[in-house]
Amino acid sequence: MSKAANNDVIEKIISLSKRRGFVFQSSEIYGGLNGCWDYGPHGVELLKNIKEEWWKFMTYREDVEGLDASILMHPKVWEASGHVENFTDPMVDCKQCKSRFRLDVLSDQVNEKKKKKAVEALKESLKENAVLVNKIDSINSGADENENFEKLLTDQETGTYLLAELNCPMCGNKGTFTAARQFNLMFKTFIGPVEDSGAVVYLRPETAQGIYVNFLNVQGASRQKLPFGIAQIGKAFRNEINTKNFLFRTREFEQMEMQFFVKPADDKKWYDYWKAERLNWYTSLGMTGVKLRYHDHPKDKLAHYAKEATDIEYQFPFGWGEIEGIHNRTNFDLNRHEEYSGKSLKYFDEESKEKFVPFIIETSAGASRSFMAFLVDAYYEEEVNGEQRSVLKFHQKLAPVKAAILPLVNKDGMPEIARGIEKDLRRNFKVFYDDKGAIGRRYRRQDEIGTPYCITIDTQTLEDKTVTVRERDSMNQVRVSNDKLSEYLLKKLND
């Protein structure tokens, strides 16, 4: 498929999402908010179904417990996790050659002669501003010249001017740097209504830490023994540099995470187990197998906490993209929390009489990314009798509406019977009643939102109390007795 055609598909899905109520742009009437999206009536239903299937798959088993931790956590959590340190480097870009530098790294790459020259030029350009010149002299009075330079460069006031005097180490051009920016990827807010820096807290950038700090609480309360896991679904927030590709990269997103605590010696076994299980989950819900793959992280690219890592990637129209990460996080996180909290997070193994900090195998799925993958994967355009139909072939467990009830015509008592069936089915299923327009049009409306079954009341219904059930993908119809409908649907939907 050509690039243009690929973009068309995403455009069509975005358009359908808005038109039929899956996804709207956040704050649209105010011009939108970058990278934020709202889930409409069908979207919230689809998302809820995805989360529910994940929850059942991951926690309806003996060795995994659930948890719902607070989004706001003690700020020390993020010092222990490494997020405060790793998320806050000031960076500059070269506008000429597009290279990006951490400010402290850039400082190291400038030789001493050049540093002196740059500072001279800086003072010359600022000679009318006595306050800043004083500040420069004051910073420059330090013993270590390299350190002085780094301070000048990282200072908000002097840094901007000093950058203009420097050449890019990559392309050699002068004055091509953007202003230094703090790349703080964590959202900061304040506990209490007064914006005092002593009360800074962060919106969690991942749900995992809520699980780690509750490790012994859950273990004790649930009387679990190793190996066991803790699962959680919840929102997380990252101040991404740029958002992209519809729901794929957003600043507010939802994670479905499970942290599995194991004996260090068993880590490889469980890593392999969950790696296989998690891919199975996607295919079991109808996602196209050949559009899924693992992307194993090479050893030299691993995150600071990981011993082994893989991504499950889906082939989106714009390319392969990560929808889930599986990591062996070792005992890094629990060790750090022991260190920062001063509390023991060791586990005592009754059999071996050993006391140790468990290793953690993490499965971290993006709910919003899964949503997009399931949506894109389900989208088909087909030709039926020379006419085109667009259809979302969702797995029946994910479909936002399970069945539509359609009186063939609005007379002869059909609407009354249809309303009766609707009332009966609505107790157990998300159903939709539609008597507007020709039957073909109504079928297509349901195809477009992925409703797996359409129930039609016709003349024969008046005679023998049966209705037709039309299946979305094949468009085949079978006659089912009115009083067997509920049972019939239940069986089909649980297949």
Next chain:
RNA sequence: GCGGCAGUAAUUCAGUGGUAGAAUGUCAGCUUCCCAAGCUGGACGUCGCGGGUUCAAGUCCCGUCUGCCGCUCCA
């Protein structure tokens, strides 16, 4: 964050500086016995937002926001 393209009805898109349009969808009614059929009627526009030029701006200029694409980033 840099560069390119775009933004007009719910959607897709026309629109030459001079009265804002089409198709689809949607709603009401009629018709309709199975896959976007037909007829009649109706509703829906801060032309993304803010400035500027002009007698006059959807149209030209500047800024900004949002989206898409490429780079970059994604501990």
